[in-house]
Amino acid sequence: MTPSHTPVLTQPVLDLFSPQEGTHLLDATVGLGGHAEMYLAAAADTQVLGLDIDDSALAQAKKRLQQYGSRVRLTAASYAYLDEVAGNETFDHILFDLGVGSHQLSDSERGISFRSTGPLAMKFSTVGQVQPKLPPSSLPSVKWLEQRLGYAPDAPELIAGIPEEELADILRQYGEERYARRIASALKRMSPNLPAAAVADEIIAAVPGRYEGGRIHPATRTFQALRIVVNRELESLEMGLPKAVSHLKTHGRLVVISFHSLEDRIVKRFLKETKSLTTLTKKPMVATQEEKARNPRSRSAKLRAAQKM
Ligand SMILES: C[S@@+](CC[C@H](N)C(=O)[O-])C[C@H]1O[C@@H](n2cnc3c(N)ncnc32)[C@H](O)[C@@H]1O
Structure with a gap:
């Protein structure tokens, strides 16, 4: 399509x-x-x-x-x-x-939308093709991780590579997520290769049933925060x-x-x-x-x- x-x-x-x-x-x-x-x-x-x-x-x-x-x-x-x-x-x-x-949201391979069947990569640029230069991260923990890896981390690398408390801070700061601690803890326990849709299911399981009165999908704020940080x-x-x-x-x-x-x-x-x-x-x-x-x-x-x- x-x-x-x-x-x-x-x-x-x-x-x-x-x-x-x-x-x-x-x-x-x-x-x-x-x-x-x-x-x-x-x-x-x-x-x-x-x-x-x-x-x-x-x-x-x-x-x-x-x-x-x-x-x-x-x-x-x-x-x-x-x-x-x-x-x-x-x-x-x-x-x-x-x-x-x-x-980008409708590309199921891309892992940006929580309906994606692809891994939770979150990168705008297509993985494996042109990788335009990204500015340095303003977050010390992400800067440190990037130095260790030698390249800008994607979402699974970010989740695995920084402490849970700092992951929760990212969800709070960039997603204005109320349940940041619970979600950060669930993300840290997950396998790094889960498809984005399965990550979204884990997030649903980590938050109360009536999340924000049903107005938005429970993964919306988390995905937004990760996307903002991964793409700088x-x-x-x-x-x-x-x-x-x-x-x-x-x-x-x-x-x-x-x-x-x-x-x-x-x-x-x-x-x-x-x-x-x-x-x-x-x-x-x-x-x-x-x-x-x-x-x-x-x-x-x-x-x-x-x-x-
Ligand atoms: C909302 S879309 C633009 C749609 C466009 N105005 C149109 O009419 O088709 C936003 C685009 O910005 C691109 N983008 C995001 N961050 C960027 C950056 N730092 N530099 C250049 N393009 C970027 C995304 O890849 C995406 O294709």
């Missing part, structure tokens, strides 16, 4: 960028190329440089955008290191559409945002779409504290009721935008 992903908040993104003939977009998270395609179709001779750390997503984007020929360049890289890809180039518009794409999501964002601004033209616009409060907090603070930016969104923009009904992933999306002075 060809993976798919419905891009969120497309109209606000288009309105904020208002692509004109010949304008350039840096799409820092091009994914399957949904937002990029919209930008390319909006005006003649617009151009896109697209980055992603998931090379299988890039392969899909390449197919989808091939009709635009040399107007599109796609590269496997993390936005944390976008200087290395963008060189001296500047852009009229820069987009970050953060987090995990539906194409927050460290990447902290590194990528100032780099993006340095590649923005004067009067150029930056749009960031985030999907959880930890990301949104970083974006909000960054826009406020960066002297060269004027914030265009006093409050974050969110999806309409119609979009939320059509695309459930848009329910947690928050869009913030700014213009370079």
